[in-house]
Amino acid sequence: xxxxxxxxxxxxxxxxxxxxASVFSSFILPVLFVLSIGIGVGGHxxxxxxxxxxxxxxxxxxxxxxxxxAVGESTFPVLGDFKWVRGYHAMRAxxxxxxxxxxxxxxxxxxxxxxxxxxxxxxxxxxxxxxxPWVVFTxxxxxxxxxxxxxxxxxxxxxxxxxxxxxxxxRFLVIPSTLFAGVFxxxxxxxxxxxxxxxxxxxxxxxxxxxxxxxxxxxxxxxAAHLAYLLAWAGLGYLxxxxxxxxxxxx
Amino acid sequence: xxxxxxxxxxxxxFTAVDGIDLEVAPGEAFGFLxxxxxxxxxxxxxxxxxxTPTAGELRILGMDPVREGPAIRGRLxxxxxxxxxxxxxxxxxxxxxxxxxxxxxxxxxxxxxxxxLEFVQLTEKSGxxxxxxxxxxxxxxxxxxxxxxxxxxxxxxxxxTGLDPQARHLLWERLFRLKQRGVTLVLTTHYMDEAxxxxxxxxxxxxxxxxxxxxxxxxxxxxxxREVVELRFxxxxxxxxxEKLAGxxxxxxxxxxxxxxxxxxxxAAVNEVHRRGFTPSSVLVRRSTLExxxxxxxxxxxxx
Ligand SMILES: Nc1ncnc2c1ncn2[C@@H]1O[C@H](COP(=O)(O)OP(=O)(O)O)[C@@H](O)[C@H]1O
Ligand SMILES: [Mg+2]
Numbered sequence: 001x002x003x004x005x006x007x008x009x010x011x012x013x014x015x016x017x018x019x020x021a022s023v024f025s026s027f028i029l030p031v032l033f034v035l036s037i038g039i040g041v042g043g044h045x046x047x048x049x050x051x052x053x054x055x056x057x058x059x060x061x062x063x064x065x066x067x068x069x070a071v072g073e074s075t076f077p078v079l080g081d082f083k084w085v086r087g088y089h090a091m092r093a094x095x096x097x098x099x100x101x102x103x104x105x106x107x108x109x110x111x112x113x114x115x116x117x118x119x120x121x122x123x124x125x126x127x128x129x130x131x132x133p134w135v136v137f138t139x140x141x142x143x144x145x146x147x148x149x150x151x152x153x154x155x156x157x158x159x160x161x162x163x164x165x166x167x168x169x170x171r172f173l174v175i176p177s178t179l180f181a182g183v184f185x186x187x188x189x190x191x192x193x194x195x196x197x198x199x200x201x202x203x204x205x206x207x208x209x210x211x212x213x214x215x216x217x218x219x220x221x222x223x224a225a226h227l228a229y230l231l232a233w234a235g236l237g238y239l240x241x242x243x244x245x246x247x248x249x250x251x
Numbered sequence: 252x253x254x255x256x257x258x259x260x261x262x263x264x265f266t267a268v269d270g271i272d273l274e275v276a277p278g279e280a281f282g283f284l285x286x287x288x289x290x291x292x293x294x295x296x297x298x299x300x301x302x303t304p305t306a307g308e309l310r311i312l313g314m315d316p317v318r319e320g321p322a323i324r325g326r327l328x329x330x331x332x333x334x335x336x337x338x339x340x341x342x343x344x345x346x347x348x349x350x351x352x353x354x355x356x357x358x359x360x361x362x363x364x365x366x367x368l369e370f371v372q373l374t375e376k377s378g379x380x381x382x383x384x385x386x387x388x389x390x391x392x393x394x395x396x397x398x399x400x401x402x403x404x405x406x407x408x409x410x411x412t413g414l415d416p417q418a419r420h421l422l423w424e425r426l427f428r429l430k431q432r433g434v435t436l437v438l439t440t441h442y443m444d445e446a447x448x449x450x451x452x453x454x455x456x457x458x459x460x461x462x463x464x465x466x467x468x469x470x471x472x473x474x475x476x477r478e479v480v481e482l483r484f485x486x487x488x489x490x491x492x493x494e495k496l497a498g499x500x501x502x503x504x505x506x507x508x509x510x511x512x513x514x515x516x517x518x519a520a521v522n523e524v525h526r527r528g529f530t531p532s533s534v535l536v537r538r539s540t541l542e543x544x545x546x547x548x549x550x551x552x553x554x555x
Binding site: 003010014087090094096 | 341
């Protein structure tokens with residue numbers, strides 16, 4: 001536990017130095033999204049599933065911000081700590097365990113995601129887009145989503161030698177997920193053949209949970225099923241990361 | 252502190268460390284001297300419990316590195332061959348974040364960080380990020396970082412490689428202070444002057460094997476002569492003189508650019524060269540060094 005907190009502490013100290021660089025993507029961009037699409041586009045359409053487009057899109061953008069942040073923070077920063085900074089090698093020479101390296105960083109991911117979620121929810125509330133007290137659970141859903149995607153992405157980053165693989169990850173997984181996993185339009189509008197792909201994305205499950213919470217309605221699947229799916233990604237991702245880090249750090 | 256018997260490290264079917272025996276006692280400054288690729292870092296990484304021995308016996312601080320890795324690492328200070336400082340953090344933060352890895356409480360970490368920065372003469376850089384520091388400063392910071400847990404054993408892998416002479420001397424002086432405080436130092440180097448300056452005892456390593464062991468003075472006395480004469484013969488290949496000068500001194504070693512003549516009395520040897528009617532274009536009589544020992548033992552120069 002000490003080791004995990006030490007790794008978390010290092011990530012936080014780094015963030016304190018470099019937070020300005022991520023202000024735009026973490027805090028400003030999501031709000032711009034909601035303003036331009038929610039209000040701009042929403043003004044031209046009657047709404048989705050009986051709610052205004054702004055209200056409908058806010059939980060989607062909430063979850064997709066967490067999704068992108070969690071993936072982004074687990075690509076270059078993780079590979080960099082193996083290849084360039086060699087921060088993991090520095091930790092490896094101390095009592096810190098490999099599991100601490102992963103847990104500490106996942107704790108940091110959750111921290112980042114929760115802060116961004118709370119700020120975004122605050123702004124959304126000003127626009128009257130929050131309709132249910134269940135909203136208080138959404139930062140936790142986002143934190144879980146964060147781990148569900150950050151852990152396997154860390155495993156991937158720990159496996160590759162060359163950062164050009166990240167472009168493929170974004171092109172074939174992250175961007176399609178963001179576009180088609182129910183953030184901007186309901187999955188039901190996808191061709192039936194493509195819908196399972198949206199269901200497979202952890203993002204869709206988090207979007208639906210967040211949407212149910214901010215609108216005060218029931219999600220399409222039982223809450224437990226959505227959560228279980230996200231937990232499975234988090235758990236499996238964690239094990240994959242453990243294996244990848246072990247391979248990379250031992251000989 | 253360190254006990255190894257028949258220690259082996261293989262990478263695939265390549266043997267980097269080929270059955271070495273080691274014994275390092277508390278308070279000693281112990282060195283691995285050898286050229287690039289000799290297996291020094293591979294050995295250091297096994298001692299640092301970050302690499303698993305392929306075969307042989309290894310005990311660090313009386314413990315088993317495979318089963319008790321974290322406990323051992325908690326009592327080691329490691330300064331790796333390639334710096335792995337956090338470039339975006341300040342000098343001070345590099346030390347305090349690292350202190351936490353050892354479970355050192357915040358306040359105590361800050362106290363030790365300030366004290367160590369004083370020791371490595373980086374106090375005025377405390378608030379600067381690491382990126383703009385010179386190589387020597389980064390190295391000193393790495394050493395300070397390695398001391399943060401008040402280690403029983405400090406491992407330094409090529410502490411001064413790539414530094415300018417002034418930075419090297421400053422670093423040596425700091426390491427010498429550590430030695431005086433009774434800290435056990437284990438270091439690797441391919442500089443014979445570094446080994447002579449810092450090590451009480453060293454092993455000469457080549458191609459994964461230990462080829463000699465002892466104090467620098469003992470090694471020189473055992474394997475070399477008291478003095479060495481360096482002869483140059485203008486454009487002539489030094490090798491062509493080996494036969495002509497045979498019998499002078501105890502040994503002749505032709506290098507590409509000069510001929511080394513080993514003799515306990517350099518001046519007498521030079522007189523003999525002249526008496527035989529040869530006039531080298533330059534003559535240098537000097538004391539024997541570990542470099543000569545290495546050449547005699549392996550037939551190769553240390554730094555090429
Ligand atoms: N992880 C590794 N995988 C394969 N070969 C390695 C690895 N580490 C070191 N080697 C090889 O082992 C030999 C000894 O390397 P090293 O211990 O770094 O030597 P030194 O530190 O004395 O220069 C070198 O030939 C090097 O290429
Ligand atoms: Mg080396």
